[in-house]
Amino acid sequence: MRIALGLPAALAVLVAAGPAFAVSCKDDISTVERRLNSAGAEMVTGKEPPGGPTSSNSPKALDKPPEGKPSDPSTQPSKAGVEEARKLLATAKEQDKAGKETECQNTMTKVKEAAGALP
Numbered sequence: 001m002r003i004a005l006g007l008p009a010a011l012a013v014l015v016a017a018g019p020a021f022a023v024s025c026k027d028d029i030s031t032v033e034r035r036l037n038s039a040g041a042e043m044v045t046g047k048e049p050p051g052g053p054t055s056s057n058s059p060k061a062l063d064k065p066p067e068g069k070p071s072d073p074s075t076q077p078s079k080a081g082v083e084e085a086r087k088l089l090a091t092a093k094e095q096d097k098a099g100k101e102t103e104c105q106n107t108m109t110k111v112k113e114a115a116g117a118l119p
Contacts, residue, residue, distance in 0.1 A: 025096045025104035029089065032111055036086055040118035044077045067119075077116035085115035 035041065088111040095104035 025092065025101055025108060028105070028108045029092055029096060032085075032108065032115070033089060035118060036082060036089065036115060038118060041077075041082050041115075043119055045079045045082050075117040077118050081114045081116050082118070085111045088114060 088107055092104050092107040092111060095107060
């Protein structure tokens with residue numbers, strides 16, 4: 001019986017602590033930045049990203065981008081979208097440095113929408 005009474009209280013604590021488990025903007029920035037500097041982004045833009053040849057520096061990285069197109073046509077990446085995403089990423093970095101977590105997360109959402117589903 002005690003377990004049945006304690007479970008709702010434990011769930012309430014977890015729900016209240018939900019934002020504490022969220023990904024920080026700094027982590028989100030580094031993840032998306034690697035994606036914007038990937039071979040997939042290079043394939044969409046037709047040029048190497050700033051800083052030279054692409055590399056994810058990840059042991060889980062694929063040797064080449066996967067074939068095929070995204071299942072959702074609204075997420076189709078474009079050269080202009082990737083360039084816009086890079087500009088927005090710079091804004092997000094400034095917001096992160098200034099400690100504006102909410103604004104940074106909002107900007108990162110825009111970054112991901114602008115970049116689309118990179119191959």
